[in-house]
Amino acid sequence: MHRDRVDCLEVLADDWLDKPPRAPRRLAAEIPTSLHGVGLGLASACPVDENRLARVAWLINAVEPETWSEHFAFVRAGGIEIGHLAAPPRTIATIEGFTRNLHRARVAVGSMPLMENVATLMRPPGELSEAVWIRDALLSGGASMLLDLHNLYANAANFDYDPLDFLAAIPLERVRQMHLAGGRMWRSRLLDDHQHDVPDPVYALLTEVAARVQHPLTVIIERDGNFPTIEHLLSEVSRAREALARGRAR
Amino acid sequence: MSDERLEVFLARLLVDEKARARFLANPRSVAEEFGLDSDLFGEVDRLGLELAAESCAAKRVRRSQRTVRT
Numbered sequence: 430m431h432r433d434r435v436d437c438l439e440v441l442a443d444d445w446l447d448k449p450p451r452a453p454r455r456l457a458a459e460i461p462t463s464l465h466g467v468g469l470g471l472a473s474a475c476p477v478d479e480n481r482l483a484r485v486a487w488l489i490n491a492v493e494p495e496t497w498s499e500h501f502a503f504v505r506a507g508g509i510e511i512g513h514l515a516a517p518p519r520t521i522a523t524i525e526g527f528t529r530n531l532h533r534a535r536v537a538v539g540s541m542p543l544m545e546n547v548a549t550l551m552r553p554p555g556e557l558s559e560a561v562w563i564r565d566a567l568l569s570g571g572a573s574m575l576l577d578l579h580n581l582y583a584n585a586a587n588f589d590y591d592p593l594d595f596l597a598a599i600p601l602e603r604v605r606q607m608h609l610a611g612g613r614m615w616r617s618r619l620l621d622d623h624q625h626d627v628p629d630p631v632y633a634l635l636t637e638v639a640a641r642v643q644h645p646l647t648v649i650i651e652r653d654g655n656f657p658t659i660e661h662l663l664s665e666v667s668r669a670r671e672a673l674a675r676g677r678a679r
Numbered sequence: 680m681s682d683e684r685l686e687v688f689l690a691r692l693l694v695d696e697k698a699r700a701r702f703l704a705n706p707r708s709v710a711e712e713f714g715l716d717s718d719l720f721g722e723v724d725r726l727g728l729e730l731a732a733e734s735c736a737a738k739r740v741r742r743s744q745r746t747v748r749t
Binding site for chain 2 (some may be wrong): 473474475479490503505506507510511514517518520522523526527547549550551552553554555587615616619621
């Protein structure tokens with residue numbers, strides 16, 4: 430497992446909702462593991478699907494991960510399954526709905542998920558900016574954050590804002606984990622496809638966050654396909670460690 | 680309630696090609712038909728909506744094909 434070079438793992442929760450989670454349970458016993466969910470759709474004015482939430486709670490109790498996480502996204506509405514993470518309307522109502530759903534999740538599971546910012550190809554409707562929506566949602570729900578730096582990088586590129594302004598606007602003291610990933614250009618938009626190397630500007634953002642906060646940060650590299658060799662992936666882990674150290678030294 | 684309706688509307692645009700084409704042809708009136716404030720869609724991100732819909736469709740296909748060894 431290259432245990433000497435890997436400190437933690439992340440397991441996609443939704444792959445294990447309908448089968449005995451023996452493998453993730455074994456992993457969680459050996460190495461700090463986070464269960465990462467994509468299907469609850471907590472960031473919604475609609476109530477979370479209670480049956481799905483109960484299955485997520487069952488899985489978390491069975492696996493006993495160090496942390497669990499979900500997304501600032503909605504995934505279904507009015508009986509329509511979108512099949513992917515959709516950025517919610519950036520309104521007060523979706524912040525209020527998220528806060529109610531987060532409370533339901535905390536009650537069902539016994540702990541709160543870390544909440545991740547999502548990449549979006551479409552600018553969602555609403556009166557709030559992405560940073561203000563996320564800031565207010567975190568503060569309203571009392572949640573901690575999984576800051577995905579490639580999602581931030583992609584949204585900043587696609588919607589023409591400075592990612593450093595975003596970092597200045599959100600409560601960085603609530604960031605506990607970070608995701609790094611890579612993507613590709615797709616018809617003039619940057620697609621967060623998790624199938625490419627982490628680009629240099631994302632490492633630079635990691636350095637920036639590490640320079641701005643002092644508390645421990647867990648960094649996870651996401652790769653969903655187009656897999657390189659394990660040595661190549663481990664070299665990206667090393668680059669992440671170096672980027673983090675540069676920030677800490679500033 | 681209106682924000683729940685807005686999410687339903689967005690979900691439909693992301694999964695239903697005909698609804699999406701109809702909306703893109705006349706965003707304001709289609710939004711109003713759905714009981715939404717048409718100002719929400721003053722500047723429609725046409726490319727973003729099309730790409731997001733295509734990306735969601737690809738994800739749905741990949742998810743349906745995914746198998747996990749236990």
